[in-house]
Each structure stands twice: as structure tokens, then as C-alpha cells.
Amino acid sequence: MAPIDFYFWPTPNGWKIAIMLEECDLPYNIKLVDLSKKEQFAPDFLAIAPNGRMPAIVDPDGPDGEPISVFESGAILQYLGNKTGRFYPVEQRQCTEVEQWLFWQMAGLGPMAGQAAHFRNYKADKIDYAIERYTNEVIRLYGVMNDRLADRDFLAGAYSIADMACWPWIRGYKAYGIDLKDFEHLRAWFKRVGARPAVERAANIGKDQFKASQGRAQSSI
DSSP states (O other), rough: OOOEEEOSSSHHHHHHHHHHHHTTTTOOOEEOOOEEEEEEEHHHHHTTTTTSOOEEEESSTTTSSOOOOEESSHHHHHHHHHTOOOOOOOOOHHHHHHHHHHHIIIIIIIIHHHHHHIIIIIIISSHHHHHHHHHHHHHHHHHHHHGGGOOOOOTTTOOHHHHHHHHHHHTTTTGOOOGGOOHHHHHHHHHHHHHHHHHHHHHHHHHHHHHHHHOSSSOOO
């Protein structure tokens, strides 16, 4: 199997794809897209990801045997799940459970946590209203996850791409001014997922670049 080109920078959206690639034991080549240098707007990258956001992948072994590029992290998770038959069930009821929580992350948890981190940590002139608004919404969303996980180990029953999508956005809880001790079930899930060897490997990818870019970053999204 030919390696997948994985366009990556160490952010939550990047890490969620790294987790899936590691979990599926797929060969891949990391192509760093340095957001601090605005490399996401380079013409070559825009040809792959028209929205100018990473992550993106190019799979030389597409479903028809031809190369295929995929952008948007949720779509990439679905594509890889379909490609491998792993972590993305085909049975309709189970699939719907997974997709609900995947889209919940894409539409809610990710954008709100990104805004909270931006206004709390990156914007020089602080706007109290924005900080309060987005922090409170992240706290609410953490509460939604905490309630969901009160009687189950994973968001959609079995471990799935929904957990992979959400875990990196919980990883940055300190940037949102949140203490996970306030969310018993979410905290247990965070540790449970984080203890998986594939997640540990993925979480270590790009650590040096992440630390070096913190002072220059304009957004955590």
C-alpha cells in the first residue's frame, strides 16, 4: 500500500487525523503546513484544500485506483473509515450514532473551543465579552460530553472516529480555562482514549513545532 500524503500542523484538527492514521496502521508521509508562515495559502496546497485550512490528505490509492485528495477533517475521518472498514460502522443505526457526534464536534466543540483559546490566549487586546461567551459555551459542551459518557465508555458505544475527533479538543482544556476535575466522566474518557498506543503516538507528532509556534500563532483552529 502506497503511503498517504498527510498535510499536517500540530493543532487539534491535525491530531485527529494523525490518530486515525495510527489507529488504522496506514503508511503516511507527513507534509508540514506551517500556519505561522501562512503556508496553508500556497497555491499548491490550495489545489488540495481550497478552503486554505489543514489537514488534508492525498491518497494515491483512491477508491477507483486513482489518487484522491480530501480536505476537511471530518470528511477525512469518514474517508479513512470507509477505506479501511474500521472505526466507522456501516450498519445504519451505529453509523448514525457515530456521525451525530462527529458532526457535533465539527459544528460545535471545535469552533467554540478554537474561539475560546483565541480570545483567551492569542488576542493581545482582551475582549471580556468574547472570552466569557466562548468559554461558557465550551464549558457547556464539555458538560454535554460528560453527561453522554456517564453510562458508556465511548461517545457512540464502541470506540470510533467520533472519539478521535473530540479527543484533541479536550486535550487543550487548560487553554480554555477549564479544570477536567469538574467533569468526572469526561476526564475518565479522556484518560481512556489517551492511553491507547496509537493515540499516544499521534499526540507526540509535531510537539516541537507546536511549542515553537505558540508565540506566533493567531488561532488554535
